[in-house]
Amino acid sequence: MNTLPEAQPAPDRYAENPLDAYSRTVIRVAETVTPHVAAIEVTATRRNGQVRIGGGSAVVFTEDGYLLTNAHVVAGASAGRAAFADGTRMDIDIVGADPLSDLAVLRGRIPTPAPALLGDADQLKVGQLVIAVGNPLGLAGSVTAGVVSGLGRSIPTAVGRTRRVIEDVIQTDAALNPGSSGGALADAGGRIVGINTAVAGVGLGLAVPINATTRRIIAALLTDGRVRRAYLGLVSTPVPLSEPDVLRTGQRRALRVVEVMAGSPAETAGLHAGDLVLSAGGRPVASAESLQKLLFADAIGVPFPLAVLRSGTVLEVLTMPQELTDAA
Structure with a gap:
């Protein structure tokens, strides 16, 4: 009777195969991360009781049971439930949400699995x-x-x-x-x-x-439970500077103002579309993120200088950020 040969270990020459190395990395990360990730369902209070309105995922990030998810996942929700790969299930509370970053924080009502390691x-x-x-x-x-x-x-x-x-x-x-x-x-x-x-x-x-x-x-x-932000009212995009502007300013990138919102602090200060923002609050800015990270609660109502390149001339424009609201 013909029989199938038994499976044999892969020859050593496959040990250095890049695809095998890739697989080992993915397997190791999956085994490391999966225990920290929950499936969540969120509910809202209606006249007929708690009603499921959506779901998604969340990641444990503290020892005392806080989880990170998206703000849009929990939008309109009042509570929810989380389920982990090890079978742990629990009710969760919504601690706070920030739609502008699409981040939200939840907390489990009973001990959660260990937290994941956050990177950079x-x-x-x-x-x-x-x-x-x-x-x-x-x-x-x-x-x-x-x-x-x-x-x-x-x-x-x-x-x-x-x-x-x-x-x-x-x-x-x-x-x-x-x-x-x-x-x-x-x-x-x-x-x-x-x-x-x-x-x-x-x-x-x-x-x-x-x-x-x-x-x-x-x-x-x-x-x-919320994030207070300062608001300037400009839309910008990062751009490289020309060589003459690099020599003039000492930096290679800036933020080009694409749009200035009507009635905003940026308009009041005299900013225009086409201006190149070199620095904000005395710090060089080369990306929208580098500007946004300066516009938190401590910048609200405080004079906030911008160095702006306009028609080959560097100007200082003094703005007064307002608190960001739905109407801003």
Whole structure:
């Protein structure tokens, strides 16, 4: 009788196969990160009781049971439930949400699994391996892998009745689907470098970075349940400076003002579309994120100088940021 040969161990020559190394990395990160990621369902109070209004994923990030997810996942919700890969299930409370960063903080009512290790998205490079862990389409503990496709992207969002932009998001080709939102984007070391936030198209996912700015946002949500921000009222985009302007200013990049909002502090101060913002509050700015991280509560109502390049001349423009509201 013919019998199938028994499976044999792979020859040593495959041990250094790059694809095997890639697989080992993804497996290691999946095993590291998955226990910290929950599938969540959120509910709202209606006249007929608690009604499920949505779901997604969340990541444990503190020893005392706080979880990080997307603001849009919990929008309109009053409570919810979380389920982990080890079978742990619990009710969760919504501590706070910040639609402008699309981040929200939750807390479990009973002890959660251990927290994930947070990384620093500012260290990411385009082309770097990243692994997404979440619960797309209700499929708990799903893992996909890809690369960082782009950095510093922007996506539109709604804050109250106003359309705004979430700046500095990570673009990845790791497959994301509905339910992935709020899940973890990890680097090859298993550190959480982003919170998956949106699917922008086939092969194009986006994640909110974990960096110094978002850590400040998370801290505000933990303590106050909200984030107070200063508002200038300008839309900008990073641009390289010409060589004459580099010699004139001593820096290679600036923020080009694309639009100035009517009635805003930027308009009152005399900023115009086409101005090049070199520094804010005495600090060089070369990205929208570098400007935004200066515009938190401590900047509200405080004179805020901008160095602006206009028609070859460097000007100082003194602005007075207002508190950002739905109407601003």
